[in-house]
Amino acid sequence: MLEGDTVTAQPQPSYESRLAYSFERTERLRKIGKALAYLILTAWAVMSLLPIYFTFIMSFDNLGKSLTMRDVRFWPLEPSLKNFRDLFQLDAPFWLEKRPVMRWFINSALVATIPTISNLIFDSMGGYALAKLKFPGRNLIFLSIVATMMIPGFVTFIPLYRMMHEYAWMDTYWALLFPGFAGVGGIFLMKQNIQTLPTSVLEAARIDACSEFKIYWRIVLPTAKPILAIIGITSFMGGWNSYFWPYLVSKSKKMLTLQAGLSSLMGAGISGMPPSLTDYGIVMAAAVIAAIPMIIVFFIFQKYVVQGITVGAVKG
Structure with a gap:
């Protein structure tokens, strides 16, 4: 260091600013964790409801005597109440x-x-x-x-x-x-x-x-x-x-x-x-x-x- 040079000290952040930064960081992490938790729970709820939904939809579809993955649809091709009529023997098979x-x-x-x-x-x-x-x-x-x-x-x-x-x-x-x-x-x-x-x-x-x-x-x-x-x-x-x-x-x-x-x-x-x-x-x-x-x-x-x-x- 040459004679005559001055050293400028970097200002240190105050305790309040450090506390505010720590609080903001914690709050940001909490929001991210909460969003991830909601996302996981929503995905889990949808996965749990899918079998119920497909059962309800397929009850109005004419599946016949075979059931494959092609029969699993989000909406029946020809919606009808035939399955319910057959179930209560209004037009029951033998x-x-x-x-x-x-x-x-x-x-x-x-x-x-x-x-x-x-x-x-x-x-x-x-x-x-x-x-x-x-x-x-x-x-x-x-x-x-x-x-x-x-x-x-x-x-x-x-x-x-x-x-x-x-x-x-x-x-x-x-x-x-x-x-x-x-x-x-x-x-x-x-x-x-x-x-x-x-x-x-x-x-x-x-x-x-x-x-x-x-x-x-x-x-x-x-x-x-x-x-x-x-x-x-x-x-x-x-x-x-x-x-x-x-x-x-x-x-x-x-x-x-x-x-x-x-x-x-x-x-x-x-x-x-x-x-x-x-x-x-x-x-x-x-x-x-x-x-x-x-x-x-x-x-x-x-x-x-x-x-x-x-x-x-x-x-x-």
Whole structure:
């Protein structure tokens, strides 16, 4: 360095400017990450909805007895309701005549609605008794309920099957309905939810000469609507989608549920129908019919489901 030269110091950025730059950089990265997350979730949602969309579209197409990738279209070539007419036997082919789809639909409706109603009644009563009533063995009963929740459902099929056989309930509605009249999972959820209800409210109702049933009906049930909605939806969907148990206890095709009966439309070996006779358009129409009730029930009670999830997240 020559004599007389001056050194100019570079101004250092202030703490505030460095903090602002760091904040802007973090905010930019957060927005990029959020955009990528939305992009991935949107792509995942579209991929999940595509099979449902193609099933719906192909139910209005004349697929016949062959199904290839060329038949997967975004819009049917000749839209018609023929598959639905054939499904409900308005113009049924010969192989569908011995498969009463309307009877299967009614069976599924019964298996879904009656156990759902009984679940809502018995689960809420059991949860209220375990949460707010004092009686000998209450804790032991609750522990037994929790223990049974760890047993896989398929393990109970053999004793239930023997019970149905001993009671001569095979191929009857009793065999389809009885195993679903109450569920330990619903009792557990109701007990945990009702336990958060202040006991002072119930004591005040008892002082006002309210009976236990009136307390249960007027106070407990209205506060437990979100949990009741979750129990109702899961019970309904479980009953509507039941396949193995109805097929196990039904000796005749007329006692099958819709999900179990649909397998006989596929020529899957258990139906006795050659696979070459499978009309895939009718199968797609049946799948659409089977999905409609679950979609309707979910959208009707969606508000309560969201409330139940929120309550569970806060109180858990």
